[in-house]
Amino acid sequence: MEIVILPTPNEVAHTAADVVDELVRSRPSVLGLATGSTPLETYRELTHRHQNHALSFAGTHAFLLDEYVGLPKDHPQSYHSVIRKDFVDSVDFAGVQGLNGMATDSEREAQDYEDRIAAAGGIDLQILGLGSDAHVGFNEPMSSLASRTRIKTLTAQTRSDNSRFFNHPEEVPKHVLTQGLGTIREARHLLLLATGESKALAVAASVEGPVSALFPASVLQLHPHVTVILDEPAASRLAYTDYYAEIQQGKPDWQSY
Numbered sequence: 001m002e003i004v005i006l007p008t009p010n011e012v013a014h015t016a017a018d019v020v021d022e023l024v025r026s027r028p029s030v031l032g033l034a035t036g037s038t039p040l041e042t043y044r045e046l047t048h049r050h051q052n053h054a055l056s057f058a059g060t061h062a063f064l065l066d067e068y069v070g071l072p073k074d075h076p077q078s079y080h081s082v083i084r085k086d087f088v089d090s091v092d093f094a095g096v097q098g099l100n101g102m103a104t105d106s107e108r109e110a111q112d113y114e115d116r117i118a119a120a121g122g123i124d125l126q127i128l129g130l131g132s133d134a135h136v137g138f139n140e141p142m143s144s145l146a147s148r149t150r151i152k153t154l155t156a157q158t159r160s161d162n163s164r165f166f167n168h169p170e171e172v173p174k175h176v177l178t179q180g181l182g183t184i185r186e187a188r189h190l191l192l193l194a195t196g197e198s199k200a201l202a203v204a205a206s207v208e209g210p211v212s213a214l215f216p217a218s219v220l221q222l223h224p225h226v227t228v229i230l231d232e233p234a235a236s237r238l239a240y241t242d243y244y245a246e247i248q249q250g251k252p253d254w255q256s257y
């Protein structure tokens with residue numbers, strides 16, 4: 001894993017936007033988009049570059065990571081609506097696909113989604129946020145590390161974390177459709193973003209802990225190309241921050257490790 005620690009969420013967003021920008025300008029590509037608060041500044045920065053610096057997504061297709069079950073597409077908190085409002089409607093993607101949270105046959109919907117990702121040639125760059133319980137997508141603790149797209153039950157912790165987006169905590173759906181950890185691991189480059197102290201334990205467990213279904217994001221350690229971009233509070237529980245900084249500066253002092 002390449003670990004990049006930056007002073008502020010704004011610098012995290014700019015650095016993440018640089019990674020997306022470089023790919024999107026270089027060739028037709030497929031992006032995986034996370035929703036939630038963490039990537040919002042990155043999406044704002046990419047929108048700014050689209051409007052002011054000729055960054056076009058016309059050659060780019062996108063797939064969403066997950067969707068609430070039981071919310072129609074046009075519900076303001078469906079991830080379909082949220083990503084449109086926060087990013088997609090302000091730029092010029094060639095196409096954006098998501099899971100249908102109203103599908104009556106969730107197994108078929110999940111398989112169809114996997115098929116559509118495969119037909120698009122797979123995901124080149126997957127943007128990921130991190131749950132405070134170390135979930136990625138909505139693969140909650142004890143998810144199979146090889147899981148595929150499927151329906152999952154949210155933990156009480158995640159429903160509580162996400163209640164800020166709803167009028168009442170009980171409105172947070174109990175179920176989601178999410179790409180599985182096995183699906184996510186097939187993306188060619190994973191870009192994991194985390195900001196704020198509330199993510200610090202999840203970051204430490206995922207980056208430096210053993211690979212374990214208890215901390216689903218720890219499975220990213222097995223992926224050959226992962227970039228983790230953190231602000232200082234999110235990195236505050238990591239043990240090897242000096243080492244990561246030296247690697248970034250290109251001068252690791254190997255003898256100290």
Ligand code: F6R
Nearest residue numbers: 034035036037038129130131137
């Ligand atoms: C959202 C998603 C989730 C979030 C995670 C962090 O599509 O897949 O894994 O990335 O819950 O959410 P925020 O960024 O709101 O803290």
